[in-house]
Every structure is written in structure tokens, then in C-alpha cells.
Amino acid sequence: MEKTRWAVLGPGTISGDFVTGLRSSEFGVLHAVGSSDAGRAAAFAEQHGAAASGTYDDVLTRDDVDAVYIGTVHTTHAELAIRVLEAGKAVLCEKPVTPTADETARVLAAAAESGRPFVEAFKQRFGPFADLLRTIVTEGELGEVREVVAAFGYDQHPRTGRAFDPALAGGAILDVGCYPTSLAVEVARLTGRSALPAEFSEVTAERVNGVDADTTATLTIGDLAVELRTAVIREMPGAAVIRCERGEIVLPDAWGSRIESPSSLILRSGGEERMLTAPTVQPMGAEADAVSRALAEGRAEAPEMPWADTALIAEISTRWLEKARG
Missing domain, CATH: 3.30.360.10 (Dihydrodipicolinate Reductase; domain 2)
Structure with a gap:
């Protein structure tokens, strides 16, 4: 299976942990980093060896990104997840998807519309x-x-x-x-x-x-x-x-x-x-590989973390x- 080219949105602590886990994954590689602050994204990319960085828009318009990990604060997940899905990329969204059931339903509807893999990152x-x-x-x-x-x-x-x-x-x-x-x-x-x-x-x-x-x-x-x-x-x-x-x-x-x-x-x-x-x-590498398998098999859901859950x-x-x- 070809390597999944990952982008990370949100260059914070948990995203650093995800990138560490990604190195242990079978199918994924870090390729890009996005942030509301392009300077922070560039520093994180240099630290972790990503080839590209920039604002969220810079990353989401790239055609060399297959999947995106969202590691920002809870209140920003919904907007970013929908933007990523509309850009035609798979999503691994840090838990919880959003702070409310209504917002989460909106994200899942966008995932269904896009047909791209969407997985909530409950690592266990x-x-x-x-x-x-x-x-x-x-x-x-x-x-x-x-x-x-x-x-x-x-x-x-x-x-x-x-x-x-x-x-x-x-x-x-x-x-x-x-x-x-x-x-x-x-x-x-x-x-x-x-x-x-x-x-x-x-x-x-x-x-x-x-x-x-x-x-x-x-x-x-x-x-x-x-x-x-x-x-x-x-x-x-x-x-x-x-x-x-x-x-x-x-x-x-x-x-x-x-x-x-x-x-x-x-x-x-x-x-x-x-x-x-x-x-x-x-475990963070394992959840990334679940997204990669969904991409390779043309599935929108991972059986470990179905949308109904x-x-x-x-x-x-x-x-x-x-x-x-x-």
C-alpha cells in the first residue's frame, strides 16, 4: 500500500505526540503542517521534518496531502473538519469531534457527503x-x-x-x-x-x-x-x-x-x-493506519470507530x- 501523506493542523503538544506515533505507523508519513500562524507551522515542520507548511488554506489546497490530523482545541474542530472533507481529504479528528451533538452531526453529514474517511481519534x-x-x-x-x-x-x-x-x-x-x-x-x-x-x-x-x-x-x-x-x-x-x-x-x-x-x-x-x-x-500510529486502510479500501468509516459510535x-x-x- 502506498504511504499516506499526512498533514497536521494545529502545531501543539498533542499534534507533536501524533507525529511521534506516525513514525511508528506502517502506512503514514508526515508531509505538511498547517496553523492559523504560518510561523508556528514552519517551526513545527522544521522540528519534525515535514516538507511543507503554511496556513490552513495553504495546506488544504495542496494536492499532495491525502489525510489530515486535526489537533486543535475542541471549539475549532467542526469548522476545520468540514473544510478538510470539502477539500477531498481524509480526516482523523482528535476527540471529541465537537463540543455538542448537533455540531458533531453536522460534521458527520459533511463526511457522508464527501465520501472521504472520517475517524474520531479515540486511540484506545x-x-x-x-x-x-x-x-x-x-x-x-x-x-x-x-x-x-x-x-x-x-x-x-x-x-x-x-x-x-x-x-x-x-x-x-x-x-x-x-x-x-x-x-x-x-x-x-x-x-x-x-x-x-x-x-x-x-x-x-x-x-x-x-x-x-x-x-x-x-x-x-x-x-x-x-x-x-x-x-x-x-x-x-x-x-x-x-x-x-x-x-x-x-x-x-x-x-x-x-x-x-x-x-x-x-x-x-x-x-x-x-x-x-x-x-x-x-496507539496514535495505529489510529493513523486505520485511516490509511480506509483510504486504500475506499471506505468512509473505520470499523474500530464507526460514525454511529x-x-x-x-x-x-x-x-x-x-x-x-x-
Whole structure:
């Protein structure tokens, strides 16, 4: 398969992590960097060895760019994603696609219209560990899946910057709470519940500087019970438990890092434990390769991150935010 020529929009920290991951990918190579500030783009391109740089318009009008990674702040994703799709290029958009379900629907409509690949960058969805988890859930060794409990949180000091800025869609739910939400949505789809609406029963929230800083949501997707916890003012183990009819699937490290994917899960049943492991990969490289495969095969979606999941994650996040705001 020919190499996918990637452009990065937004020369920030997470884009630097993506470029590092791209070096570990099988099919991708960094070719261009775009920014609202052409000087920043040029400096990032020089640092990471990209052949071209410029403004967003400069990059999007190039005919030697196949796919674009969007690593800008949440509030700019929708406009940039639609522009990239209209330019006829594939998109890997950093999560969340947008801060609201309505905006996300607009992006997905543009993706459908363009016919180009569009993938939301939930890195834990890609690679051998993700495949192992999907197999365990769908094969039903422990019986019917009944509940998902998942958390992701960190303690940021000082309480400033993007995560604490309402104008930039800051707060825990969109920053890291979307990871537990993504897991619950995937489990719901794998067990035939994702076509059913999500119903919230309780949301608790502590607000700091106008954003959701520590919050828990209890809800159901069909008859799947879900408990989600997230924070930007409190450390939480990045763990999850999928409770089943005859035991549970424990994910001690459910999300991995930007450098390495998760590697192990534990099956608990009848008082016994069994650990299963999978090879680790560079997860940001793996998500880039999913876009490359979609391009090569003429698909608009990646099976690891279908658009229906993106839409439901956005719906749940939007309603969680509304309830957390009181």
C-alpha cells in the first residue's frame, strides 16, 4: 500500500505526540503542517521534518496531502473538519469531534457527503488489545453483559488553561470523560443496545472556574447499566469493569497512553482470575493506519470507530454536560 501523506493542523503538544506515533505507523508519513500562524507551522515542520507548511488554506489546497490530523482545541474542530472533507481529504479528528451533538452531526453529514474517511481519534480503540476486548465481549464467555463502570481523571495545577476555560469547551467530560463514555458506547453496540436511547438517572458535579471539574453520571443504554466518572481536579485510576452474568472483565489500564496501548485484562468468574494479554502498539500510529486502510479500501468509516459510535458519544456527552451544569 502506498504511504499516506499526512498533514497536521494545529502545531501543539498533542499534534507533536501524533507525529511521534506516525513514525511508528506502517502506512503514514508526515508531509505538511498547517496553523492559523504560518510561523508556528514552519517551526513545527522544521522540528519534525515535514516538507511543507503554511496556513490552513495553504495546506488544504495542496494536492499532495491525502489525510489530515486535526489537533486543535475542541471549539475549532467542526469548522476545520468540514473544510478538510470539502477539500477531498481524509480526516482523523482528535476527540471529541465537537463540543455538542448537533455540531458533531453536522460534521458527520459533511463526511457522508464527501465520501472521504472520517475517524474520531479515540486511540484506545485501535490495536491488538482493542481487538482482544471486542472478542471477549462479543463471544460472551461470561454471559450477558449487564454493566459498565469506568473512570478517567487527573489533578491539574494550576486550575487554569484550556481545561478550565469555558470558552474553549473546557471541563472533565469533554477532556477525558469521553474515554469512559466511548467504552460504554462500544460495549452497548457490541451487545446490540446502541440503537436504543441513553437515559440518565443521576449526575453529580463539582464546578471550578465555570467548568465541570469532577462529575459522575449514572445512566442506561437500553438495559445496559453504565456508571461514568471523570475529573480534572482529582486523580482517578484509568480503569474499567464490564460486569457480566457470570463474572466480570477488568481493565486495570483501560486507556493506555499516547505512547503505548493497554496490554492486559482480567477475567473474574467463580472466585478465579485469568489474565489475558495482547501486544502493545503505538496507539496514535495505529489510529493513523486505520485511516490509511480506509483510504486504500475506499471506505468512509473505520470499523474500530464507526460514525454511529461517534454520534452516540456526542449525544451522551452533551446531555451529561447539560445536567452537570444544573
